[in-house]
Each structure stands twice: as C-alpha cells, then as structure tokens.
C-alpha cells in the first residue's frame with residue numbers, strides 16, 4: 001500500500017479503529033464480556049497508532065523483525081480470555097458473526113483456522129491462550145511461521161461452506177494489501193453506526209449501545225440483534241423492528257423505513273413505542 | 278347530615294342510573310337520576326363528568342366558592358373484571374387555570390364509591406368545620422375531621438382506615454387545606470394531580486371522602502364481559518406494556534434527554550449534563566443498597582406500573598414517575614438523585630402537583646437568576662427546592678407568591694418575569710419539550726386543561742415519525758384528544774393504549790357487554806368527540822379566547838427550525854380546529870353542537886335569552 005495500513009482512512013475513521021470497533025461489538029469480546037478485557041492491539045515495534053476507541057488496550061512487542069507470530073504472542077499474553085480472536089488490522093469488512101462462528105467451533109482445539117479456497121488462515125483465526133507456551137518456544141527457536149504452530153497443537157479448520165453461513169461472501173477475509181483491494185473494500189463496506197438502546201430495548205439488550213456495520217436501518221436493527229440476542233423475539237421479530245418499538249435517527253427524527261440509508265457515525269436509537277408518560 | 282330516599286330508577290348493566298348530590302353546607306344529600314340517554318352519550322369518567330359539570334357548575338363562577346361543584350365521576354366499567362377499570366375522574370373548574378379541569382385517579386376508592394350504588398358524586402357547599410364526607414349505600418354523612426387537619430393525605434387515610442377498615446379514602450394534604458392552586462387529591466398514594474382540584478375540595482373544608490360500597494356493578498352479559506376481560510388481561514401482559522411493568526415511566530428521562538426533549542433549567546435548555554444519575558438504572562442501583570424496588574398495582578390492574586423506591590433513614594418509599602423526576606430534577610437544574618426522590622416524596626405528603634410545583638419553582642429560579650426575585654432560589658439548589666415546597670404548601674414567604682402558580686406569580690413580579698412563566702392557560706408544562714416534539718407542542722397549546730399530556734397523547738404521533746404538514750399534524754392532535762376522551766370515559770388506563778388495535782371498536786364491545794346498550798365503534802368515537810366539544814363549549818363560557826391556545830414564546834424557538842415558530846403553530850391550530858369541525862376562531866358551530874347532541878347542555882346564546 002505504500003503507507004501504514006492502521007492509519008488508512010476508512011469511512012471517517014482510521015482502518016485500525018474500525019476493526020477494533022467491529023471486534024468490540026462481537027459477542028464475548030465487548031461490553032457483554034467485561035472479564036475478557038476488551039480488544040488488545042499489538043503494534044509493530046516503533047509503530048505509531050491512530051486514536052482508538054475507549055477501552056482498547058495496547059500490548060507492545062519491542063523485539064524487531066520477528067513478524068506476526070511475535071505479535072500474536074504479545075496479544076495472547078495480554079489477553080484475559082481463554083479463546084482469543086487474532087486478526088490483522090486491514091480487514092475492514094470483518095463480520096462479528098464470522099468471529100462468533102470461529103469461537104463457537106473451537107471445542108477443545110487450541111487453534112481454529114478458517115479455510116478459503118482450500119487454504120487455512122492463521123491470521124484471522126482463534127487462538128487459545130494456552131497456545132502461548134508453544135508459540136514462545138517457536139519464537140525462541142526462530143521458527144516464525146504462525147501457520148506452522150498447528151503442526152504441534154490440536155487444530156480445527158472451519159470449512160468454507162460453514163463459514164459462508166455466517167459471512168456469505170467471506171468478506172471477513174478480504175484484506176487491503178493493494179490500493180485496488182482498499183478501494184474495493186471502501187465501495188463494499190457498510191458504514192459503522194451506533195445502535196443505542198433505551199427503556200425495554202436496553203433491558204433486553206443488556207447494554208446501552210453497540211457499534212455495528214450496517215448500510216440501512218433494517219441492517220442496523222438486524223446486526224444489533226446478532227450482537228444482543230436478548231432483543232430477538234420482542235424488540236426484533238423476524239429480523240425487523242417489532243411494531244411495539246420505534247427507531248430514531250441521531251436523536252433528531254423518528255424513522256421506520258428499513259431501507260433508509262445510514263451514514264458513518266449515525267446513531268440509531270431503539271425505544272419502546274409507548275414513550276410517553 | 279340527613280339521608281335522602283333513593284329515587285327508584287331502573288338499573289342498566291354497568292350503570293346504577295344516578296348521582297349522589299351532597300350539599301356539605303346544609304348536610305343534605307339526594308340521589309339524582311341520570312337518564313339512560315345521558316349515560317349512553319357521555320359514558321362515564323371524563324365524559325359523564327363533563328356533563329355533570331355543565332349541568333351543575335357555572336363556567337363563569339369562582340372555582341373556590343362554596344357553590345362550585347366538585348364532581349367525582351365513575352364509569353360503567355368500574356366494578357367489572359376488566360383490567361385497569363378501577364378508575365374515576367375528578368371534575369371541577371380549575372382554580373389554577375379558571376378553565377375546565379378533569380383529573381383521573383384509581384384504586385379501590387372507585388370500586389367502593391360505585392358500590393354505594395351511584396355513578397357519580399357531586400359535592401357543593403362548605404362545611405362549618407374540617408370534615409370528611411362519608412358515602413355509603415344508604416347516602417352520605419359528614420364526620421368531623423379537625424384532628425386530621427394539617428396531616429398528609431396518606432396519614433389521614435391511615436388513621437381513618439384504622440377506624441373504618443371497610444372504607445376507602447380520597448383526600449387532600451396541607452396544600453389543599455391552604456388553598457395552593459396546584460394542590461392534588463389523593464388516595465393510596467395516587468393523585469388526581471393537575472389543575473389544583475385539591476384546593477377546590479379544601480375550599481369546602483373537606484379533608485376528603487370516605488366511601489364504602491357493597492352494591493355490585495350489574496353486568497348485562499356476564500359471559501361476554503368475562504371473556505373480554507380475560508382477553509384484555511392476557512394482552513395487558515404483552516410487549517405494549519412491558520415498559521410500564523418492568524421499568525415505569527422513569528425510563529423516559531434518558532430518552533427525552535437524548536432527544537433534546539427534556540426540559541431543563543426552566544426550559545432554557547433541552548437536555549442536562551448528568552442525566553445518567555437520574556436514569557431508571559441509577560435509581561435502581563442506588564435503591565438496591567436500601568431494599569427492593571416494590572412494584573404496586575391499582576386495584577383491578579394486571580399491569581402494575583408503579584415502582585416504589587425505598588429510601589434510607591427510615592423514610593417511606595416513594596413512587597417515582599417521570600413527571601416528578603423531570604420537574605423536580607432537571608427543570609430545576611438538579612441531578613442529585615436523593616434530593617429529587619425526597620422532593621417527590623415531599624410533594625406526595627404535602628399534596629402538591631409535581632409538575633406545577635417543579636415548574637413554578639423553576640420559574641422562581643430563573644427570575645432569581647435575572648434579579649427579578651432577590652433572595653430567590655438558584656438553579657441546582659436542592660436544599661432551596663425542598664424548603665420551598667414546604668413554604669408553598671404553607672403559603673409562607675416566597676412560597677405564598679408561588680402557591681398560586683407561575684402565571685400569577687409572574688403577573689405580580691411584573692412584565693419582565695412573564696417570559697419565564699412556562700405555562701399554557703396557567704397550567705405548567707409537562708416534561709415534553711415542544712421544540713423537539715412538535716405535534717405534542719400543538720396538543721399542549723390547544724388542550725382544554727392547559728399544557729397537558731394526559732388529555733392529549735399527541736406525542737405518540739411524534740414518536741411514530743412526526744406527521745408531515747400542518748393538516749396532518751392538526752388531524753393527529755385532534756384524533757389524539759378524541760382517543761384520550763374515549764379511554765378517559767370508559768375509563769381504562771392510558772397505559773393500556775398500545776394494547777388496542779381499534780380502541781373504538783374494542784371499547785364499544787366492552788360497553789355493550791357490560792351495559793347491554795348497542796354501542797358501536799362509531800357511537801363511541803362520537804362520544805369521544807362529544808366530550809372534547811363539551812369541554813370546549815364550557816371553556817368558551819368560562820371566558821376562553823383564541824389567543825390562549827398558544828405556547829410560551831421561548832418554546833416557539835429563537836431561530837427558524839429550532840421550534841415551530843408562531844406562524845406554523847397558528848396554521849396547525851387552524852388545522853386542528855378544522856379536524857374537530859370547529860370554526861376558524863375555535864368555537865364549536867351550532868350545527869356541530871346539534872349534531873353532537875350537546876344543544877340541551879349548551880344552548881345557543883339567543884335561545885338562553887329566550
């Protein structure tokens with residue numbers, strides 16, 4: 001790309017910040033799992049980071065030239081979770097449902113790699129924290145290929161057809177290695193919007209807000225229900241907002257059209273239709 | 278007091294067919310028949326109350342004169358198994374607005390009063406000493422109540438029910454006794470809050486009314502009524518009432534803050550920093566260290582919207598509602614949770630309408646800020662708020678000025694203070710800023726009671742996506758008044774409103790089953806329109822002028838786009854009047870009066886002269 005990908009502007013924010021926000025909205029990582037400690041960013045030695053969402057933790061690996069496996073080690077060491085989703089910063093179309101599927105596929109395995117076109121991917125994958133011992137040993141031995149860790153630890157590869165159930169176009173695996181790929185991702189990306197919950201919606205969601213990637217009001221409602229499944233059946237019925245609830249855009253106007261286009265940074269408020277006294 | 282012999286009227290299902298008229302000056306009472314045609318046309322509650330006030334009250338009279346009627350109007354559904362039906366309307370001329378006022382309340386008092394074999398109680402006169410009016414199936418009598426004077430209504434209730442355990446009480450606190458123009462009447466902690474009807478009861482030297490019934494509500498078709506009741510109960514537990522059941526109206530505060538619809542610092546702002554500390558979640562979290570938040574129900578209610586928050590230090594728990602939270606909190610620039618909860622508890626004890634109390638004190642705070650009320654309270658001063666509430670109830674110091682509400686206080690402080698009096702027709706505004714909720718703004722401007730969110734639910738149109746254009750907004754506000762009049766005449770709780778898909782049709786089916794009368798959706802809708810028009814006609818005779826259908830200047834917005842603006846509000850008011858079938862000036866034309874069968878109550882002036 002010719003420049004640091006972490007700081008590439010993407011729909012109004014740095015690419016890294018977008019990926020962090022998407023991860024923070026995934027079940028088991030963000031506000032619904034406070035014990036996990038949120039998202040950990042591991043910069044390259046000497047790398048300057050763009051502004052990141054509140055609550056993001058940074059773990060440093062100051063040894064030069066050891067590549068992504070050293071970053072994975074620093075991340076695993078800093079994480080408080082048993083299962084850790086590992087990704088590079090240049091996957092702006094990452095889908096929280098894809099992340100969730102990999103977590104759900106782990107069973108007893110130490111590594112969960114998605115597979116596309118017959119190739120397993122270790123850098124958009126789930127790593128068990130207990131893999132750290134093996135990773136450190138390999139780093140010490142100068143064996144730096146992340147994928148090769150799977151040779152000595154129980155590994156599951158999730159086949160493409162299963163992945164597509166969560167992410168039909170496997171957009172989660174699209175990186176921005178070239179200017180063309182970056183431009184294409186910009187064209188295909190849904191803006192990140194904030195869904196805020198009020199009254200009964202907040203009770204059911206179990207949180208005050210969530211960031212989701214959604215191009216339309218209908219998508220925002222559906223994505224919010226993916227992240228906060230307590231909404232399903234009462235606030236969100238058959239993927240759409242129940243008639244007993246209302247949506248408001250940016251606190252400024254009430255909206256109902258599921259096809260309404262959203263812009264980056266929009267806030268969608270979900271609230272009970274019985275909003276008076 | 279002597280008992281009058283009951284007039285033998287044929288009973289209809291639902292209704293008993295009579296009102297009890299009590300003259301507390303002479304200590305007499307008599308049962309007055311109410312014809313079937315009247316009951317059919319006005320149903321009960323707010324509708325029947327409008328008819329009774331028009332029959333017995335002088336619109337131009339002094340609301341605090343002995344002769345001014347204080348009406349308690351029941352409904353055909355009281356005493357039936359229909360959920361939320363244990364309600365009644367208190368109807369009188371408001372001493373605060375000098376306009377028609379109907380305030381609703383609920384609980385066993387409604388069932389007991391109806392069980393006395395009446396559909397309404399009309400009280401006139403003035404007792405020689407503080408008394409309680411006792412209404413029973415045999416008639417009415419007065420008992421002395423000098424020992425209860427000065428007590429909170431709830432304490433008077435406790436003492437009376439210890440002596441009369443079968444009765445239920447509805448009465449006033451110190452504010453009503455002292456003629457505070459926004460005093461409430463309450464029973465079991467539920468207030469008929471707005472418009473100062475507590476002062477009307479106080480002017481009669483009545484601490485309250487004790488009722489004991491026993492006469493069951495006849496059901497014309499018990500099987501059908503039970504089936505409808507069962508269905509309504511089941512639906513009352515669905516998603517349309519979840520907010521009220523699980524959180525209560527305090528849930529509104531954060532949302533209104535986010536929408537820029539939360540009146541703060543006397544409407545000089547539309548949101549407040551620190552609103553989180555008054556959120557439903559914060560209130561619950563703070564209460565958790567003291568004890569559980571207790572959910573309470575009115576009698577005959579399956580919803581149970583009341584959430585009583587415990588307080589430390591042995592103080593009684595307080596039912597917190599959004600209106601008290603906003604008016605005693607952000608409106609006065611206060612976000613200290615403990616102060617706001619204590620202030621709400623104090624208003625309950627003193628018998629003060631929380632909205633007018635908060636609104637009037639916020640007015641005083643802004644006047645003090647501008648040097649118009651030297652030594653007056655400052656925004657954010659919780660101690661001053663608590664002290665002023667007591668002073669208002671006792672009419673002491675600045676409290677004496679504020680006890681008459683913000684409009685009169687502004688008149689006394691001079692023209693510079695008037696822009697800070699946030700009222701419509703003298704009634705302080707509720708917690709829905711018209712700059713953000715503009716259909717609601719129209720509803721507040723035109724309501725017969727003054728700035729009122731209970732007789733018009735126009736905010737529902739805003740929450741559904743504000744109607745486009747003046748005509749649509751006018752039609753929405755008019756329709757909302759009719760719908761509210763239907764609910765308030767049946768009477769069913771407004772918190773059930775989201776349960777109905779077709780209120781007129783469903784309400785008509787309930788009325789038909791209970792009364793045996795052939796109600797239809799059309800006849801019930803017309804009854805709602807009739808009630809709205811009757812209140813308007815009454816107000817006309819009380820001196821209403823078109824100019825009073827307005828909003829305070831500040832709420833029209835300083836810049837185009839910030840609020841409705843004068844011209845746009847006027848266009849919407851015109852559209853609202855058209856939607857009701859009224860003339861441009863807002864009067865109900867004679868053909869419309871006749872079509873609504875109101876000409877017997879409100880004959881044209883030339884007919885009166887003849």
Ligand code: SF4
Pocket residue numbers: 361383521573574575578579580581582583770771772
């Ligand atoms: S919903 Fe609330 S106010 Fe309405 S009847 Fe039930 S408890 Fe009373």
